[in-house]
Amino acid sequence: MSAPIEPNPTPDAPPNKYRREFLWAMGGLSAAVAAAMAGWGGLELMVSPGTADEWHKSVCRFCGTGCTIRVGLRDGKVVDIRGHEAGHNKGVICVKGSMLRALPEIEGRLTRPMIRKGGKLVEAGWDEALDLIAARFKEIRDTHGPDALAFYGSGQLFTEESYTANKLFKGGLRTNNVDGNPRLCMASAAAGYVSVYGKDEPPGSYEDIDHAEVLFIFGANPYECHPPLWERIQRRRAADPRVYTICVDPRLSPTAKRCDLHLPVIPGTDLLLLNAMAQVIVEDGLAERAFVDRHVRFSQAGQTMDFEAFRAFLQDYAPSKVEGRLGIGADVIRHVAHRFARARASMSLWTMGVNQRTQGTALNIMLNAIHLLTGHIGRPGATPFSVTGQPNACGGVRDTGALAHALPGGRLVANAEHRREVEKLWGVPEGTISPKPGHHAVELFRAMEDGRVKGALVMCTNPAQSLPDCDRYAAAMEKCFTVVSEIVPDSETAKTASVLLPAALWCEKQGVLGQGERRYQLVDKLLDAPGEAKSDLWILAELATRLGLGDVIKARTPQEVWDEWRHISAQSYYNFEGMTYDRLRALPGLQWPCPTEVHPGTVRRYVEGDDPFVSKGAGIEFYGQKDKRAVIQLCPYVPSPEQPSADFPLYLTTGRVLEQWHTGTMTQRIAELSGAAGPARFVVSEVDASQRGVTSGDMIELSSRFGSVRGRAVTDPSMRPGLLFAAFYDARLLVNRVVADHFDPVSKEPEYKVTAVQFRKAGD
Numbered sequence: 001m002s003a004p005i006e007p008n009p010t011p012d013a014p015p016n017k018y019r020r021e022f023l024w025a026m027g028g029l030s031a032a033v034a035a036a037m038a039g040w041g042g043l044e045l046m047v048s049p050g051t052a053d054e055w056h057k058s059v060c061r062f063c064g065t066g067c068t069i070r071v072g073l074r075d076g077k078v079v080d081i082r083g084h085e086a087g088h089n090k091g092v093i094c095v096k097g098s099m100l101r102a103l104p105e106i107e108g109r110l111t112r113p114m115i116r117k118g119g120k121l122v123e124a125g126w127d128e129a130l131d132l133i134a135a136r137f138k139e140i141r142d143t144h145g146p147d148a149l150a151f152y153g154s155g156q157l158f159t160e161e162s163y164t165a166n167k168l169f170k171g172g173l174r175t176n177n178v179d180g181n182p183r184l185c186m187a188s189a190a191a192g193y194v195s196v197y198g199k200d201e202p203p204g205s206y207e208d209i210d211h212a213e214v215l216f217i218f219g220a221n222p223y224e225c226h227p228p229l230w231e232r233i234q235r236r237r238a239a240d241p242r243v244y245t246i247c248v249d250p251r252l253s254p255t256a257k258r259c260d261l262h263l264p265v266i267p268g269t270d271l272l273l274l275n276a277m278a279q280v281i282v283e284d285g286l287a288e289r290a291f292v293d294r295h296v297r298f299s300q301a302g303q304t305m306d307f308e309a310f311r312a313f314l315q316d317y318a319p320s321k322v323e324g325r326l327g328i329g330a331d332v333i334r335h336v337a338h339r340f341a342r343a344r345a346s347m348s349l350w351t352m353g354v355n356q357r358t359q360g361t362a363l364n365i366m367l368n369a370i371h372l373l374t375g376h377i378g379r380p381g382a383t384p385f386s387v388t389g390q391p392n393a394c395g396g397v398r399d400t401g402a403l404a405h406a407l408p409g410g411r412l413v414a415n416a417e418h419r420r421e422v423e424k425l426w427g428v429p430e431g432t433i434s435p436k437p438g439h440h441a442v443e444l445f446r447a448m449e450d451g452r453v454k455g456a457l458v459m460c461t462n463p464a465q466s467l468p469d470c471d472r473y474a475a476a477m478e479k480c481f482t483v484v485s486e487i488v489p490d491s492e493t494a495k496t497a498s499v500l501l502p503a504a505l506w507c508e509k510q511g512v513l514g515q516g517e518r519r520y521q522l523v524d525k526l527l528d529a530p531g532e533a534k535s536d537l538w539i540l541a542e543l544a545t546r547l548g549l550g551d552v553i554k555a556r557t558p559q560e561v562w563d564e565w566r567h568i569s570a571q572s573y574y575n576f577e578g579m580t581y582d583r584l585r586a587l588p589g590l591q592w593p594c595p596t597e598v599h600p601g602t603v604r605r606y607v608e609g610d611d612p613f614v615s616k617g618a619g620i621e622f623y624g625q626k627d628k629r630a631v632i633q634l635c636p637y638v639p640s641p642e643q644p645s646a647d648f649p650l651y652l653t654t655g656r657v658l659e660q661w662h663t664g665t666m667t668q669r670i671a672e673l674s675g676a677a678g679p680a681r682f683v684v685s686e687v688d689a690s691q692r693g694v695t696s697g698d699m700i701e702l703s704s705r706f707g708s709v710r711g712r713a714v715t716d717p718s719m720r721p722g723l724l725f726a727a728f729y730d731a732r733l734l735v736n737r738v739v740a741d742h743f744d745p746v747s748k749e750p751e752y753k754v755t756a757v758q759f760r761k762a763g764d
């Protein structure tokens with residue numbers, strides 16, 4: 001099962017021509033528009049060649065690429081969306097971004113609060129709904145203690161909203177049960193960065209793509225999930241024939257098809273690849289010893305070790321010892337290690353194939369480690385870089401510490417000094433913040449199931465469809481007093497609600513999104529929300545008042561909250577004090593650290609002259625660690641708990657398609673997008689299908705130890721035997737019914753990418 005060293009043949013045409021045209025048609029602006037925008041100041045209210053009367057700078061609300069866009073309005077409606085030339089995306093957007101114009105107008109928006117009465121959700125007024133929530137939350141807290149309450153949020157809320165929710169629950173209600181969907185997404189990346197550098201968030205930037213010679217794309221499918229970044233990679237390849245792209249993915253994904261080298265690892269085994277690469281780097285003298293000796297420390301279970309001990313540990317991972325389990329030949333592993341190490345600049349880009357794994361943290365540590373060992377860090381084009389999923393997982397959730405174990409600015413609830421600092425910054429009495437970490441996502445829903453948590457506010461996320469083993473956790477929400485803030489009435493989660501609140505979306509409200517390269521951008525309010533829908537910030541602030549916590553949540557408007565949080569950030573290495581609303585409005589975002597209102601932002605972190613925290617004369621300094629050295633933990637390979645067996649002999653992996661966003665509540669309602677993607681299917685290999693008497697289009701029943709689900713199969717000649725793929729956007733094919741809910745012991749992120757399954761033909 002080893003991969004060829006030879007480059008891939010000429011990239012295949014995409015399966016559907018319509019999809020490709022759709023994707024690229026959105027890229028770029030006309031020369032005239034680009035010229036008009038060259039002077040950034042003249043941008044607002046620019047007249048377009050299209051039908052819009054006025055144009056406003058904004059940000060796409062979908063993915064973590066964070067494309068800067070121009071929103072064209074006419075008669076108070078969005079009529080056009082363009083990529084913004086001055087943004088990092090240089091005018092390029094993808095099909096989801098371009099169809100944002102249809103988002104505010106999607107059919108069936110939720111416009112009034114609803115309360116479950118006699119088993120049915122019935123319309124109610126805001127006062128009735130909010131008074132009911134406050135009364136029930138108080139009753140639950142007084143009877144069962146604050147830890148019977150919880151908040152489950154989202155990397156799609158604005159920073160002001162996540163920050164306020166975190167403060168309300170941890171500093172007001174006094175429970176650390178605050179978690180959210182970034183736990184399903186970026187938790188392993190965050191845990192990896194904290195382990196290595198002592199601080200979260202990537203050291204590099206998208207612009208490193210423009211300088212990289214080797215692009216190591218690992219467990220990521222940017223062709224579909226981050227198209228402007230893929231486009232940037234293409235531009236880089238076109239500019240320099242030496243650029244070499246490697247894709248590590250068990251599946252011949254659309255990205256893998258188009259890279260120079262595809263490494264089709266066996267699902268769940270690729271920590272073996274990273275350890276083997278490290279072994280080759282060390283044994284073949286490819287390590288930058290001077291860099292390592294000055295900037296790196298090795299560690300195992302808290303004990304510092306030397307380079308020789310690290311080398312000894314790696315001996316079990318020599319390419320010849322891992323090739324069978326990994327599915328990649330030893331010669332290929334050596335080739336990749338040499339190519340990566342010897343390049344002038346290597347950049348790794350990784351996403352969910354890495355993070356959504358029971359060894360997600362270890363994989364993140366080792367991805368950073370191969371850069372540290374070879375000195376591919378802190379130079380243009382040389383950087384490790386975890387690509388972010390959601391538009392505000394970074395700024396909104398990771399930076400504000402809106403997770404069960406965390407507090408703002410990289411602090412921890414378990415640390416008494418950190419609690420005291422935050423209590424002071426929040427102006428709440430000492431001892432307010434509980435020292436007990438709250439429940440992380442999967443555990444939180446288990447606590448709802450067994451009654452430890454009795455009341456929850458779920459905001460801007462659809463866990464009944466997006467959690468692994470989702471039926472189990474949907475039932476848990478039904479058992480609880482669950483309040484759901486949503487834009488549509490029929491998400492799987494809305495169906496479980498005791499109270500359903502109508503939310504304003506994207507540019508119907510104002511707030512900051514913090515995206516994958518530490519870039520913060522402002523979304524201004526351009527539209528009125530439909531009916532009685534309100535912003536999530538308004539909902540949180542009103543609830544605070546009714547809970548008697550108005551003195552904790554004093555900041556009520558987006559700008560007031562932003563300024564509070566901006567000043568608090570200045571007391572940490574996550575410092576963006578210099579990013580005022582005015583600056584964010586005038587610029588296509590800024591990257592932190594950005595400590596003052598004249599600071600230009602930081603492209604490369606830990607690098608002298610760029611990062612304001614690096615000491616003079618240090619060159620590179622990993623200041624997040626006490627001894628200012630990056631730490632490489634030894635990471636032994638542990639196989640996934642989901643191993644194929646006689647009952648479940650196949651691997652299922654799950655993910656995304658270009659035209660759909662997550663659980664599809666928004667993109668399934670936009671005809672151009674649902675039409676292009678079609679209904680979700682199980683993608684199966686021809687061998688596995690024919691062995692089971694299945695032909696393309698047949699209905700199948702897929703089962704795992706966790707449950708079963710029916711859906712149509714589509715055979716794909718490029719799918720490797722033994723592997724199936726399904727996306728999770730379609731509620732009619734609820735793939736998470738069968739997905740295992742094992743999680744990484746450190747990051748607590750579930751392993752969506754590996755489930756052992758079986759399937760058979762089912763009647764229609």
Ligand SMILES: Nc1nc2c(c(=O)[nH]1)N[C@H]1C(S)=C(S)[C@@H](COP(=O)(O)OP(=O)(O)OC[C@H]3O[C@@H](n4cnc5c(=O)[nH]c(N)nc54)[C@H](O)[C@@H]3O)O[C@H]1N2
Nearest residue numbers: 219220221225268351352353389390655656658661662753
């Ligand atoms: N079109 C679209 N774009 C999106 C989103 C969306 O819903 N739709 N969502 C956004 C969000 S929140 C996220 S998190 C990102 C996700 O972006 P990506 O991570 O790029 O997308 P996924 O499809 O989840 O998974 C990536 C790849 O991991 C591979 N994989 C599976 N198992 C393994 C393994 O064991 N090892 C390795 N190395 N790879 C494996 C899968 O085959 C898949 O091709 O996309 C963002 N962008």
Ligand SMILES: Nc1nc2c(c(=O)[nH]1)N[C@H]1C(S)=C(S)[C@@H](COP(=O)(O)OP(=O)(O)OC[C@H]3O[C@@H](n4cnc5c(=O)[nH]c(N)nc54)[C@H](O)[C@@H]3O)O[C@H]1N2
Nearest residue numbers: 185460461462463466485486503505654655662663665752
């Ligand atoms: N099988 C499988 N499952 C996965 C993954 C996978 O790869 N495979 N990936 C995981 C990852 S990385 C992620 S990030 C999660 C995403 O999972 P979810 O967050 O559950 O998915 P979304 O569809 O983005 O849910 C957002 C919800 O918020 C609503 N909404 C939109 N805008 C607003 C707003 O402004 N306010 C409010 N209150 N509501 C709003 C939408 O209608 C939608 O129902 O899925 C995870 N689940």
Ligand code: SF4
Nearest residue numbers: 060062063067094097
């Ligand atoms: S790549 Fe992401 S941020 Fe950019 S337009 Fe597409 S969905 Fe929006």
Ligand SMILES: [Mo]
Nearest residue numbers: 184185389390
């Ligand atoms: Mo995500």
